[in-house]
Amino acid sequence: MQTTSLTILGTSDIHGMIYPISYHNNESQPYGLARLATYIKTVRNQEENMILIDNGDCIQGTPLMYHYVHQQSALPNPVIKAFNHLGYDAAVIGNHEFNYGRNVVDEAVQQSTFPWLSANTLEKNKGVPYFGKPYIIKEFKEGLRIAVLGLTTQFIPNWENPKHIECLHFIDGVHAAEKWVSYIEEHESPDAVVVSYHGGFERDPETGEPTEKQTGENVAYELCQRVKGIDVLLTGHQHLLLSGDVNGVSIVQPGFNGSHIGRVDLYFEKDETNSWKLKRKKTSLLSMENIEADNEVLHVCQPYERSTQAWLDRPIGTITGDMTISDPHQVRLREHPFIEFVNKVQMEVADAPLSLTSLFNNHAKGFSSSVTMRDIVTNYVYPNTLTVLELSGDDIRAALERSASYFMPGEQNEIIVNPEFYDPKPQHYNYDMWEGIEYVITVGKPVGQRISNLFYQGKELESTSFYPVVMNSYRAVGGGDYFMFKDKKILKEIQIDMTEILANYFQTHRTVVSQVNNNWTVKI
Template sequence: MKLTILSTSDIHGYFYPTDFRNANQQSPFGLARAASVIDLVKSQSEPEDMVLTIENGDFIQGSPLTYYLNHFDQPSAPLLSKVANNVNYDVGILGNHEFNYGREYMEHVLSKRNYPILCANILDEQGQPYFGNPYKIFTHNGLRVAILGLTTSYISHWEPLDHVRGLSFVSALQTAKNYVPKLQQLADIVIVAYHGGFERDLETNRPTELETGENEASALSEVPGIDALVTGHQHRAIATHVNGVPTTQPGYRGAYVGQIELTLSDHAITHSEASLIKTAAIQPRIQINEPLAKSEIATEKWLDTIVGRLKKDAHINNPMMARLHGHPYLDFINQVQMEAAGTDLSSTALFTNEVAGLGRDVTMRDIEISYPYPNTLAVLEITGADLRAAIEQCAHYWQWDGQQVNVSKDYTDPKVQHYNYDLFAGINYTIDVTRPLDDRITELSYHGESVKKTDRLHIVLNQYRAIGGGEFHMFSADKIIKTVPIDMAELIARYFSKRQIVSVVPTSTYRVVANTKVL
C-alpha cells in the first residue's frame, strides 16, 4: 500500500496563472496549475492507495485580487474558500499572513471552507485550539493517518494587537512534543503540517538564524514519532529527508506541489520519498476559479486605473544599484510614509528584485506590484544609539571581497532577504564596507548635527519592522508612540489623489563606500 501526501503552501492569492503585471498574462505558477497536478496524481493512484492533500497556509492574502476583495468587496471574500474547496483539499493550516487583515476578516473568509482548519498551537482565551481542530485522523483500508496542524508562533511579533487579541501563540515544537505521543496511540502514521520553515542549514545543521521560534522545522524533525513533515512560510522549494523524516516545502504561488510517498507493509513504513512537482508545464484547471470570475474582472479593471503622475520616472532598472546608491522610488516611499506619520525620519526597503518602481503615469497595478505587502505604519521614539544600531545591522547586507561589493550570503541563505536592507530618509549617513561588521557607519547626522547616542528621535517604519521584524531588536512594540492603520497601497494612492503630479525630493545623503571611494 502507498500513502501519498500532496501539499501546496504560500499560494498568497495567486489563483490564476498570473502575477498581475499585465492583464490576461500566463505565468508559470498559480493554484489552477497546482490543482491540475493534484488531479493528475490522484487519478494515477491505485484504489487501495491513499492520497491526502494539504493546504499549508498563507492562502487569503498577498495578491492584488485578495487586496481588492478585502478593500472593495468583502461580501465576496468567502469565495476564496470556495476556490479552495474546488481543489478538494483534505485539511488546511493557518498561515501567519491569514491574520494580516484582522481576525474578523479571516474568520469571514474561512467560514465557507468544507474541510477542517488545523492549528494546535494557536489558542483562544479558554486555552483551546483557536479553530477547534488541532488534528484530524483519516482512515483508508484500515490504515489510520493523523495530521497535526501547526503555525509559526511568531505571529504576535508581526501583527497589531487588535489582529491577535485574545489569542496565545505556543511554540510549535513544544506543541508537537505534547501531541505526537498521543497521536501515535490513535493512528498508524503521524504527519505534521507546519506553516513555518527551517532555522538550520539542511546540510550542515548549523543555525541559519537566531532561534527565536519563528521557524522550528529542523527541531520538529527530531521529535520522535513524526513520519512525514510538510513545511512552508520561507517560500523555498525543498524535498528531502531531514533527520530521516521525509520533508517538503513547495515554494510560493503554486509553482510546485509537494509530494511525500510512503510505502507501507502491515501499516509500517518500508520506504519513503520526497519530491516536488513543478507546475509550469501543466495546463491550469481554470474551472476551480469560477467563483472568482467576476472579482477577477473587477480587479483587473481597478488595477488599470491611473491614480496620479510622477514628475520624473522612478523605474528601477538595476535593484543592486538602487540599494547601493539609493533610488527615487525609495525616496518616494519614504516621502509618503513621512507625510502620513508626521515625521521627518523614515526607512523602507526594496523588498524584492521584482519590484519595478514607478513610471510617470501611475496606476493601481503599478502600486500593487511595487509595494506588494499590506503594511501599515508605526512611529517609534528611539535613541540615537538605536538608529545607529539599525543602520549597522543593515550594513551587514554588504560583503566586501577586497575588490568589489556583493550581497552577503547571510541575506540570501536560506532565502533571499532583500526586505531586511533598509534605506533611511531624513538623515545623512555613510557605510564603509571595508570596515568590520557593527563598525561600518562613518557618518551619521540629523538636521546637520552628528547623531548622539542619547538623542531622542521619531521615526516611521512599517509595522513589521517597527515591532522588531527581521531581527531588528533595537525596535520594539513598547517604543511605538503612534500608528497609521491604513495600508501602504492605499496611502500611496491617497498621496497621488491629493497632488495628481508628484515631485520626489530626497531628504538624505546616503553613500556606500570602500575606504573613501564611493561604490
C-alpha cells in the same frame, strides 16, 4: 499479503496566486493554484487513497486578494472557494494569514469546508488551540487511519500588528508537537503521523549545519530530531524546494506561489495481527511549469479577477521626471527618487520628521510617467500600516548598523549583498533606507563602526535624545531582527494600508516630481 498505498499532496505559500500570471504585466507564469488544481485532480483520479493539505500563507500576497479584502469582502474568499472546489482535507495557519486582521482569517475559516489546524496557536488565557482541534484523523478503506497535526511558526508576534493577534498566544512548536504526537499515538492509534508545519529548516537537512540564527522562527530540523513518531513532515514558510529524509522523517517543501507541489507516497502492508504497517515512503516535488491551468478554478474565481484587473488599470497620477528602477542593487547603494518618495509620503501622513523604508524585492520597477494602481501594488507588495516610534539616537544608530550588515566587500573590492539576506530565502526587505537624517555606511569597517557622519537637521545625532520615526508595521515590532525597535514607545499608528496611502497621495496631488536629496551614502 494485503497491501495499500496513500498519496499525500501538500501545497504551501500560495500567497493568493490563483491565476498563472504576473500582475505587473499580466504575462503567463509557470505557477498558480489553477495549475496546481489540474495536477491535484489528475492524482485524485489515479489514486484510491489521497490526502490534500495546504501548509499556510494562502490568503494574502496578490493584488487579487488585496482587492478582495478592500472591495469585495462581502463575497466569499476566492482562495477558499478554490480550496473547497478542490476538496482540501485540511489547511494550516500561516503567519501571513493574519496580515489583513483576524476578521479576515476568521471568516476564511468559517467559509471552509475543511478544518484549519494549528496546535501551537492558542487562545490566550484559555490555553486551548484557537482554531479548534489541532489534528484530524483520516480514515480509508480496510481501516487505514492517518493522523494530520498542524503547527505554525511561533515567531508571528515578532512581525504581526499586535491588534491582529490579540487574544492569541503562540507557543513553541516542538513542545506542542511532542505533546500532541504522543497524545495521538496513545488515543488514536494511527497507522501514520503527518505533521504539516508552516515553518522551515533552521539547519541544512543533509548536514545539520546551522543555516540561520536559532530564533525559533524555523524548527523543522529540531522536529525531525526530537519528536518521536513523526512519519512525514510537510514544511513551508521559507519558499524553498526540499524533498528527502531527515532522521527517518520524510520531508517536503514546495516553494511558493504554486510553482511546485509536494508529494509523499506511503506504502503499507498488513501484519500478522491484521494491522497496517508503514513499509516504504517516497517523496517528490512536481513542477507546474508544463501543467495547464484548470478551467473550473479559473471560472470559479473569474468575477474576482475581472474586477481586480479593472481596478489595477485605473490611472491615479503622473510623474514628472524619472522614478523608474532599472537596477535594484544600485537603488540600495545610493538614494533613488522612488525610495525618497515613499519615505516622504510616510513622513507627511504621519507628521514625523524621520522615516525609513525598503525596496522589498528585486522585481520592483518604480513608477513611470503614468501611475496606476497596478504600479502601486506591484511595487509595494505588503499590506503594511504605519507606526511612529519614539527612538533614541542609539536606537537609530543600531538600526543603521543592522541595515549595514546587508552589504559586504567583494573579492574585487566591490560592494556585494551579504548571503544571509538571500540564502536560504531572499530578505531584501530587511535593508532600510532613511529620510530626515544624513549618514554614511562604510561597508568595509568593523561591525559597530560602519555608521558615520550621522546628522539630524545639520547637527550630530545625539545618542540619548529621542526622535519620532515612522516605519511600516512589520518593522515597528522588530521584524527582520530589528530588535532595537521592539517594545519601544508608540507615538502614533496610521491604520490604513500603505498601498492605500500611496494611492490617496496621488489622488490628492495628481502630479509628483521625481527628486532626490542624497542624504545617505554607501561606500566601501
